[in-house]
Amino acid sequence: MMDDHSETAASAPDYETLRERIIAGRGGMPKRLAQVAEFAVDHPDEIALGTVGSIAAQAGVQPSTLVRFAQALGFQGFSELQSIYRRKLQQRWPDYQDRLHSLRATAPDDPGGNLLAGFSEATIRSILRIREALDGEQFAAAAQIIAKADTIYLLGNRRAFPAASYLAYLFGKLDMRHRLLTNMAHMGASELSGSSARDTLIAISFTPYTPATVEIATAAAERGVPVISITDSTFSPLAHIARRWLEVVEEDYLGFRSLGATFCVCMALATLAAELRAEG
Amino acid sequence: MMDDHSETAASAPDYETLRERIIAGRGGMPKRLAQVAEFAVDHPDEIALGTVGSIAAQAGVQPSTLVRFAQALGFQGFSELQSIYRRKLQQRWPDYQDRLHSLRATAPDDPGGNLLAGFSEATIRSILRIREALDGEQFAAAAQIIAKADTIYLLGNRRAFPAASYLAYLFGKLDMRHRLLTNMAHMGASELSGSSARDTLIAISFTPYTPATVEIATAAAERGVPVISITDSTFSPLAHIARRWLEVVEEDYLGFRSLGATFCVCMALATLAAELRAEG
DNA sequence: CATCAAATAGAATTAAAATTCTAATTCTAG
DNA sequence: CTAGAATTAGAATTTTAATTCTATTTGATG
Numbered sequence: 297m298m299d300d301h302s303e304t305a306a307s308a309p310d311y312e313t314l315r316e317r318i319i320a321g322r323g324g325m326p327k328r329l330a331q332v333a334e335f336a337v338d339h340p341d342e343i344a345l346g347t348v349g350s351i352a353a354q355a356g357v358q359p360s361t362l363v364r365f366a367q368a369l370g371f372q373g374f375s376e377l378q379s380i381y382r383r384k385l386q387q388r389w390p391d392y393q394d395r396l397h398s399l400r401a402t403a404p405d406d407p408g409g410n411l412l413a414g415f416s417e418a419t420i421r422s423i424l425r426i427r428e429a430l431d432g433e434q435f436a437a438a439a440q441i442i443a444k445a446d447t448i449y450l451l452g453n454r455r456a457f458p459a460a461s462y463l464a465y466l467f468g469k470l471d472m473r474h475r476l477l478t479n480m481a482h483m484g485a486s487e488l489s490g491s492s493a494r495d496t497l498i499a500i501s502f503t504p505y506t507p508a509t510v511e512i513a514t515a516a517a518e519r520g521v522p523v524i525s526i527t528d529s530t531f532s533p534l535a536h537i538a539r540r541w542l543e544v545v546e547e548d549y550l551g552f553r554s555l556g557a558t559f560c561v562c563m564a565l566a567t568l569a570a571e572l573r574a575e576g
Numbered sequence: 577m578m579d580d581h582s583e584t585a586a587s588a589p590d591y592e593t594l595r596e597r598i599i600a601g602r603g604g605m606p607k608r609l610a611q612v613a614e615f616a617v618d619h620p621d622e623i624a625l626g627t628v629g630s631i632a633a634q635a636g637v638q639p640s641t642l643v644r645f646a647q648a649l650g651f652q653g654f655s656e657l658q659s660i661y662r663r664k665l666q667q668r669w670p671d672y673q674d675r676l677h678s679l680r681a682t683a684p685d686d687p688g689g690n691l692l693a694g695f696s697e698a699t700i701r702s703i704l705r706i707r708e709a710l711d712g713e714q715f716a717a718a719a720q721i722i723a724k725a726d727t728i729y730l731l732g733n734r735r736a737f738p739a740a741s742y743l744a745y746l747f748g749k750l751d752m753r754h755r756l757l758t759n760m761a762h763m764g765a766s767e768l769s770g771s772s773a774r775d776t777l778i779a780i781s782f783t784p785y786t787p788a789t790v791e792i793a794t795a796a797a798e799r800g801v802p803v804i805s806i807t808d809s810t811f812s813p814l815a816h817i818a819r820r821w822l823e824v825v826e827e828d829y830l831g832f833r834s835l836g837a838t839f840c841v842c843m844a845l846a847t848l849a850a851e852l853r854a855e856g
Numbered sequence: 857c858a859t860c861a862a863a864t865a866g867a868a869t870t871a872a873a874a875t876t877c878t879a880a881t882t883c884t885a886g
Numbered sequence: 887c888t889a890g891a892a893t894t895a896g897a898a899t900t901t902t903a904a905t906t907c908t909a910t911t912t913g914a915t916g
Contacts, residue, residue, distance in 0.1 A: 326862075326863055326864085327863080327864090327912090328863075328864065328865095329863090341665075341666050344625075345624075345662050345665065345666060347902085347903060347904085348903065348904055348905085349902090349903070349904090357864090357865090358864070358865050358866065359866090359903090359904075359905085360864080360865075360866080360904095360905075360906080360907095361863095361864075361865085362904095363904070363905060363906085364863085364864085373904070373905065374904070374905085375903095375904070375905095382625050385621075385625065385665060386621050386625060411843075411844035411847055411848055412706070412707065412710065412715075412840060412841065412844040413707070414844075415839075415840045415843040415844050416703045416704075416706075416707070416840045419703060419836055419839065419840055420700050420703055420704075423696045423699060423700055423836070424696070424700075426692070426696075427692065427693065427696065430692065435692075454745060455742075455745055457741055457745070458738035458739070458741045458742040458745070458835075459738070461737055461738045461741060462735075462738040462835065465734060465735055465737070465738070466832065469831075469832070549843075550847060552746065552749070552843055552847065554836070554839050554840065554843060555738075555742065555835075555839055556699055556703070556834070556836035556839060556840075559695075559699065559834050559835055559836060559839075560692060560695045560696045560699055560834065560836075561692065563691075563695040563829075563832055563834065564691040564692040564694075564695050567691055567830060567832065568691055606883095606892075606893060606894085607882090607883095607893080607894090608893075608894065608895095609893090627872085627873060627874085628873065628874055628875085629872090629873070629874090637894090637895090638894075638895050638896065639873085639874075639875085639896090640874090640875075640876080640877090640894085640895075640896080641893095641894075641895085642874090643874070643875055643876085644893090644894085653874065653875065654874070654875080655873095655874070655875095655902095
């Protein structure tokens, strides 16, 4: 009895844990239970909000199967399992559209939170999107060029400058020779002196494309330096002159664009290049 | 009868409409119903997920009051009203944690894709976490200081430098006087000359805290310049000397940390400050 | 291919939750 | 301060949902 009790007490996992457990166990489950497992993983919201009857119908099983499923996972009944899905639903972000609404109408209790939510959402969506938009082959080829480069020149102005400087930080940590082009004292052109086809230039720019960036990247390309561009459109001048180019589009919120997605691409690019270099 | 029917059919409003209707009607409602109305507006998630009993207990009324409340709004019973709250809960923005899982699962052998997924996941999780960790009051107070500042000094080295330079970009776009401290030619101290309590310094640093950053921020604090810190722990030296400080912890992947969450905070901070300044 | 164990479907049962109803209370108007 | 209407609390009832049980089917093993 004590054992039973402690068993039950111990098995109040959070949603993530439960999810992992379901995925892990699905293989060894009988047919119908596996069917429920799959449904549960794919439609957590249904589990949270539906009734045993409605969920069973949607999953194509009998209501009792759901109870058996829950019991197979160590719960007393389906309701106990469901409560975990419900808790998760509550713990999601506060609905920021809601809160904007009440901000406008009633007391401005948390103006910062709304802004934060807006920028967060825009950034996260941008990051998720690159997984779909990014060309894997271009990416791998770009990393290969960087891996083989003698010196990696880094170019980015305005909003792109933080990304360029972050790349400088990354290549510093990875111990790969690089140079951040700052165009200080308008010496941009001379910063490329000595560069050749054995080097590479990573040029970053987004609309409206900074003329200085385009100019210097073009100059490098004409010198024979392979250019890798990170930019936001096929029509970008940086796309044309590049040996390889990567498309990264950041979503807008209140007229500002983050760099979250660009940073993810930069990190992946730098680490893959380092890996390729280490491999030979 | 036909009238009844069309009444019922017409009253299947979406959550927003319902919310407005409740707020509008609250004034003319009897005591207990008004009490429920307030609870419903403040705790929509409870309404969505609770039972008549549990909600009644939390709102401090009898279960039957909830039914009367629903009927007063033109619903047949409480369950009908509740279904609207549940629908809303489902329609919230997608659960990014869930989507991340599927990202990881779908890219088994693509090296670039895996890296990208890893960094994306770390960044998104970091962004999601700040909503819990970030102190709304500190945030608002920090924005207020920035709004009132004459000149905004920006300080960040190593990994924090991209964030500082991004803030410079933001304040440039927002037309707020600022200065990015670069410590060029080791002239860090003199870059603060002329600064006073009327200005502010935004100092950004993460473990291992760059000594130069701590040093300059401390010097500024000693001059009486209010310091706003963005850092990753209570034990950070920047937390101690700051007038206000914001905790941002970025998640690690393969030994690298993104700046996605930091950028979100920076964007929200800068725009809120600009808004506060515009308001007077 | 027969036998046994495991799993399942669907009905039966139990439990829980929503709704209705009535007596009591609280307001309101005269 | 009283009468009447409106509102409420809480018990009683109805409805719905969750769980259990059993006959049947499926699947594995000798």
